[in-house]
Amino acid sequence: MSVRKAQAAETRAALLEAARQQFVERGYLNTKITDITAAAGRATGSFYAHFADKDELLRALLDDVRSQARDQVVAEVHPRDHDLADRDQLHAHIGASWQAMRDHLPVTIAVFESIVAEGPRSGRAWQRLVADTDVLRDHLDYLREQHRPLPGDPALLAPAMGAMLSLLSYALLTTDHPAHPDTEVVDTLTDLLLHGLTGPTSPTAPASLTEPAAPAA
């Protein structure tokens, strides 16, 4: 690679990194092109040598995230018959999603804002919710095929679960002094999604069929 190309790649990388920082600091919509170039220590005009506009830069950031995610998936292998009704496996799924959103917080924020900014008629919020919960839905379909009891259509359940994770992570991760640590959030969401508000044993079930009335925690 020539010196010129290396410098160009460096500038491009600096712009991407500066953008990440600014997106967390100001949000995607409030970040101006000049905010990015200033944070990267470059001139305004240099931005356009690498990206047509802010949107194209965001797509570049997204590509990075996706290629990373692809590597991870390949590394882990991910069979369809994961049993989401098993607490450990559900916990792992939710924990991984949460961690991914935290790891890629600038992109998480930027994508969220850009989708909302597109306006309601675009229908992209639903599109993305469906797309992002594709794997989840596949697992639920598998459960259904096995005649496991499910509270509803996997095509609706998966986006619903994704909505909870997505908005809650956005809200919590963008708070300076989070009221709840990650472990608590993941544990709570796991138990909520696994057994609901009523807990593992229904409180209305006759006591004789359950344990000898354990004292509540």
Add this chain to the structure above:
Amino acid sequence: MSVRKAQAAETRAALLEAARQQFVERGYLNTKITDITAAAGRATGSFYAHFADKDELLRALLDDVRSQARDQVVAEVHPRDHDLADRDQLHAHIGASWQAMRDHLPVTIAVFESIVAEGPRSGRAWQRLVADTDVLRDHLDYLREQHRPLPGDPALLAPAMGAMLSLLSYALLTTDHPAHPDTEVVDTLTDLLLHGLTGPTSPTAPASLTEPAAPAA
């Protein structure tokens, strides 16, 4: 009321109504002041005789919604000891929330967009999630006081449930051809939140203690 005042009130109402329409059509952020005045059949300058900016207009819309909601709450009375572990009552709660978001769709959309536009550092997403699920949290606290089993801290559970409702409603209600009717959504969310993915009876429980194996739907 004088004629002049009546005309003014009429213009104000026309602006509010036009804004509602435009917010659904274009979204809050993409709606220009001129879009509102044009849709209301008024001149651009007239806007500023009634509102300082778009944000103040949104606050006016919010006040309308809040006063309506207040009336409804007063009408229904709403005791703290509603039992959210009872399916009918949980179903009613979720159904009412869903219906409210649909009824006030323009404001739902606008508030959502304006919060996101404020950027991540404002922390307002979490603030609003907590504020909007205030009543829900109160019900959960009550359950906890009665030593009912809960999957986690009501201070986290309530916002989590609110996040699911909020983002899912935004995504679904802004789709032209919704893939799922309201009744299905409310039913599914109710069952998911009540008993989780595992359904009312744990699939790992010995069959002898449950019903004689009903065929899956």
Add this chain to the structure above:
DNA sequence: GTCTATAGTAAGATAGAC
């Protein structure tokens, strides 16, 4: 490719007649 300087644009907000 990167810089400085500037052109272009879109929208918010105001002035002043009626």
Add this chain to the structure above:
DNA sequence: GTCTATCTTACTATAGAC
């Protein structure tokens, strides 16, 4: 209070030297 016309601003995006 409402209108038309205009001012202002803030940002995007480009031009042209190096």
